[in-house]
Each structure stands twice: as structure tokens, then as C-alpha cells.
Amino acid sequence: MMKHIKPYSFQIFMVAILTLGGILLELLLPTLMANVVDIGIVNGDMPYILKTGGWMIVCAIAAVILTVAVSFFASKVALGFSKDMRRSLFVHVENYSLQAFDKIGTASLITRTTNDVKQVQDVLHMMLRMMTRAPLMLIGGIILAISRDPGLSLIFLGALPVLAILIFIISRKAIPLFGALQKKLID
Numbered sequence: 001m002m003k004h005i006k007p008y009s010f011q012i013f014m015v016a017i018l019t020l021g022g023i024l025l026e027l028l029l030p031t032l033m034a035n036v037v038d039i040g041i042v043n044g045d046m047p048y049i050l051k052t053g054g055w056m057i058v059c060a061i062a063a064v065i066l067t068v069a070v071s072f073f074a075s076k077v078a079l080g081f082s083k084d085m086r087r088s089l090f091v092h093v094e095n096y097s098l099q100a101f102d103k104i105g106t107a108s109l110i111t112r113t114t115n116d117v118k119q120v121q122d123v124l125h126m127m128l129r130m131m132t133r134a135p136l137m138l139i140g141g142i143i144l145a146i147s148r149d150p151g152l153s154l155i156f157l158g159a160l161p162v163l164a165i166l167i168f169i170i171s172r173k174a175i176p177l178f179g180a181l182q183k184k185l186i187d
């Protein structure tokens with residue numbers, strides 16, 4: 001499987017860098033808003049409020065642009081990977097004997113070369129977008145929370161194990177359902 005991902009190393013690198021840039025911009029927004037309240041509103045400094053508000057708009061637009069770019073590169077990787085995977089599967093299936101075709105079944109082969117590869121493509125796309133974003137956002141959020149209010153950030157840290165347990169429980173329920181669905185598609 002890695003041989004199918006390796007040609008897309010640059011795009012994967014771009015996903016990571018652009019995701020990091022977008023997260024930094026998104027995490028900058030609460031700090032800018034806090035400055036608007038703490039400095040601009042408290043001191044009645046309208047030019048500061050407008051200037052900082054302008055920077056907030058710039059950060060938000062830049063974050064959206066980076067998010068679109070991340071989605072573009074993640075899509076290129078996932079689509080290219082699935083194209084290469086289908087090609088490899090086709091070449092592999094071409095070498096099957098007639099007995100192997102009869103044993104496996106045409107419907108099963110079609111499902112594996114279309115639906116299963118599509119599922120892998122979707123998982124790869126989601127992993128590139130979410131699995132890079134979630135840990136970076138978590139780390140950045142924790143750093144920002146601790147730097148802003150160490151006492152309040154303890155609540156945040158206390159909620160993490162609860163969220164992890166919920167994700168684990170939901171995953172344990174969903175994975176068998178996915179397997180059952182795949183089996184029904186083959187039958």
C-alpha cells in the first residue's frame with residue numbers, strides 16, 4: 001500500500017504544512033478577539049478595534065483559503081492513490097485462473113475493485129484532512145488555553161479523557177456495522 005502513497009509525498013507534505021498554517025490562523029482569532037475586548041473596548045480605542053477587526057477578517061479569509069488548498073491536495077492524493085490501487089488490482093485479477101474467478105465470484109471482484117477501493121480512498125481523504133488537523137488543533141488549543149488561563153484549562157484537560165472514551169465506544173459500535181454492510185454488498 002505504501003508504494004501507492006509514495007508518489008504523493010509532496011502533496012502529503014503540503015497537506016501537513018497548509019493544515020498547520022490554517023490552524024495557526026484559526027487559533028490566532030480568539031487572541032485577537034481577546035485583545036479587542038481587553039485593549040480596544042476597555043480603552044475605547046476605536047482605531048485599534050477596527051485595525052484588529054481587519055486583521056481578524058484577513059486571518060479568517062486566509063484560513064478558509066488554506067483549508068480549500070488542503071482539501072485540494074488531499075483529494076489529489078486520495079484520487080491518485082485509488083487510481084493506482086485499481087490499476088494494481090486489475091493487473092492482479094487479470095492473472096486469475098477461471099477456477100479462481102468461479103470461486104471468488106464476479107460480483108465479489110467487482111465490489112472489491114470499485115466499492116472497497118472507494119472506501120479506502122474516502123478513509124485516506126478523511127485521514128489526510130482530519131487526522132492531521134485534529135492533533136495539531138488539539139495541541140495548539142491546549143497551548144493557547146494554558147497560556148490564556150491555566151486554571152480554566154484544567155477543565156479542558158479533564159474533558160479530554162471523557163471525549164476519548166466516547167470516541168472509543170462509538171468506534172467499537174461502528175466498525176462491526178461497517179463490516180456487516182460490506183458483507184451485504186458482496187452478497
